[in-house]
Amino acid sequence: xxxxxxxxxxxxxxxxxxxxxxxxxxxxxxxxxxxxxxxxxxxxxxxxxxxxxxxxxxxxxxxxxxxxxxxxxxxxxxxxxxxxxxxxxxxxxxxxxxxxxxxxxxxxxxxxxxxxxxxxxxxxxxxxxxxxxxxxxxxxxxxxxxxxxxxxxxxxxxxxxxxxxxxxxxxxxxxxxxxxxxxxxxxxxxxxxxxxxxxxx
Amino acid sequence: xxxxxxxxxxxxxxxxxxxxxxxxxxxxxxxxxxxxxxxxxxxxxxxxxxxxxxxxxxxxxxxxxxxxxxxxxxxxxxxxxxxxxxxxxxxxxxxxxxxxxxxxxxxxxxxxxxxxxxxxxxxxxxxxxxxxxxxxxxxxxxxxxxxxxxxxxxxxxxxxxxxxxxxxxxxxxxxxxxxxxxxxxxxxxxxxxxxxxxxxxxxxxxxxxxxxxxxxxxxxxxxxxxxxxxxxxxxxxxxxxxxxxxxxxx
Numbered sequence: 001x002x003x004x005x006x007x008x009x010x011x012x013x014x015x016x017x018x019x020x021x022x023x024x025x026x027x028x029x030x031x032x033x034x035x036x037x038x039x040x041x042x043x044x045x046x047x048x049x050x051x052x053x054x055x056x057x058x059x060x061x062x063x064x065x066x067x068x069x070x071x072x073x074x075x076x077x078x079x080x081x082x083x084x085x086x087x088x089x090x091x092x093x094x095x096x097x098x099x100x101x102x103x104x105x106x107x108x109x110x111x112x113x114x115x116x117x118x119x120x121x122x123x124x125x126x127x128x129x130x131x132x133x134x135x136x137x138x139x140x141x142x143x144x145x146x147x148x149x150x151x152x153x154x155x156x157x158x159x160x161x162x163x164x165x166x167x168x169x170x171x172x173x174x175x176x177x178x179x180x181x182x183x184x185x186x187x188x189x190x191x192x193x194x195x196x197x198x199x200x201x
Numbered sequence: 202x203x204x205x206x207x208x209x210x211x212x213x214x215x216x217x218x219x220x221x222x223x224x225x226x227x228x229x230x231x232x233x234x235x236x237x238x239x240x241x242x243x244x245x246x247x248x249x250x251x252x253x254x255x256x257x258x259x260x261x262x263x264x265x266x267x268x269x270x271x272x273x274x275x276x277x278x279x280x281x282x283x284x285x286x287x288x289x290x291x292x293x294x295x296x297x298x299x300x301x302x303x304x305x306x307x308x309x310x311x312x313x314x315x316x317x318x319x320x321x322x323x324x325x326x327x328x329x330x331x332x333x334x335x336x337x338x339x340x341x342x343x344x345x346x347x348x349x350x351x352x353x354x355x356x357x358x359x360x361x362x363x364x365x366x367x368x369x370x371x372x373x374x375x376x377x378x379x380x381x382x383x384x385x386x387x388x389x390x391x392x393x394x395x396x397x398x399x400x401x402x403x404x405x406x407x408x409x410x411x412x413x414x415x416x417x418x419x420x421x422x423x424x425x426x427x428x429x430x431x432x433x434x435x436x437x438x439x440x441x442x443x444x445x446x447x448x449x450x451x
Contacts, residue, residue, distance in 0.1 A: 030263040030286050049286030058260035
């Protein structure tokens with residue numbers, strides 16, 4: 001019950017703050033999407049009406065479309081806009097419409113903030129936040145590159161990309177060789193078992 | 202039950218059969234304006250969770266027709282209306298005009314309009330054709346009905362085949378210690394709170410007494426089966442302070 005309430009609140013807030021006021025959800029009106037979260041072993045039913053979005057745990061009858069995914073993937077989707085592991089069932093196009101609509105929600109925080117602080121302060125906060133995000137991304141990238149170089153060249157602890165590829169190919173080749181050898185041994189064993197036993201002296 | 206006698210319970214007192222409707226009306230006329238505040242104070246806000254759970258279990262969907270009998274100030278109606286959308290319909294029905302008026306104004310103020318009808322009706326003689334609703338609910342109302350068996354029969358009649366009745370009502374507390382604390386609260390604190398908030402001690406004394414006179418979980422389940430429901434079960438909430446009975450018509 002708590003999960004459905006949290007989902008309902010989050011979805012309606014997203015629609016409320018969206019630049020387009022959730023127009024992208026219009027094609028879903030009077031439809032029901034079942035969202036099966038495999039890691040929580042639960043299904044949420046998302047109802048779309050003119051009044052907004054409602055979420056509940058049970059539904060009489062079948063949903064119009066079903067999406068099978070995990071909460072982890074869904075949370076990642078909220079950050080990246082990409083739902084990596086999901087299967088769509090029943091009306092697949094409708095399920096896709098929902099995921100695309102969710103991914104296209106754009107919240108202009110600066111605009112909403114300006115109602116409380118005024119345009120100037122909202123712009124300054126927005127500008128500071130954007131600068132911080134850009135710095136964070138740049139620092140993250142730089143730390144990653146430095147760490148990679150250090151491990152690969154200074155410590156020689158990690159293989160390079162080409163080394164990994166070469167190693168992978170060698171493993172595949174070894175696997176094929178082992179399979180061939182196994183087949184050869186099987187064939188030889190069969191030949192041996194088919195030969196008549198030599199008479200004992 | 203004293204349905205075959207000429208008197209019936211009104212809280213802990215016995216009143217002539219035809220008097221109960223008037224007396225219940227008097228109680229709810231008196232509490233209508235403060236009903237929501239009192240519900241929050243009385244239940245410490247838990248009534249919202251009980252109702253939310255009821256809505257979740259209803260499983261309704263856009264396009265459904267719902268009867269919210271004894272709908273009072275429209276807590277359930279509001280949520281049902283949002284879920285059934287403009288293609289569905291919710292009827293808020295109550296015997297008490299004051300409660301319906303408060304509920305109607307409140308819902309309209311909250312932007313719920315167009316798919317909700319309001320009607321003043323007696324639960325024992327519902328003015329709807331047979332097989333009308335996908336879902337019927339009666340939340341905290343059945344205990345005030347004079348002839349509960351008749352009301353259940355009527356609810357069964359107006360449900361569509363496959364439809365579901367949900368009865369949310371105070372019931373028998375299953376935990377002995379909690380039962381004692383609950384009794385103390387109901388008869389000593391609740392009426393005083395009624396006096397303090399709504400300046401109406403007597404009405405809240407009646408509410409407490411009527412809860413004790415209401416059939417327990419198993420009795421009500423059997424009453425539903427006797428009224429014609431093909432299947433019935435119940436779910437205790439908060440250790441049985443409230444029970445949600447569900448009946449299905451196949």
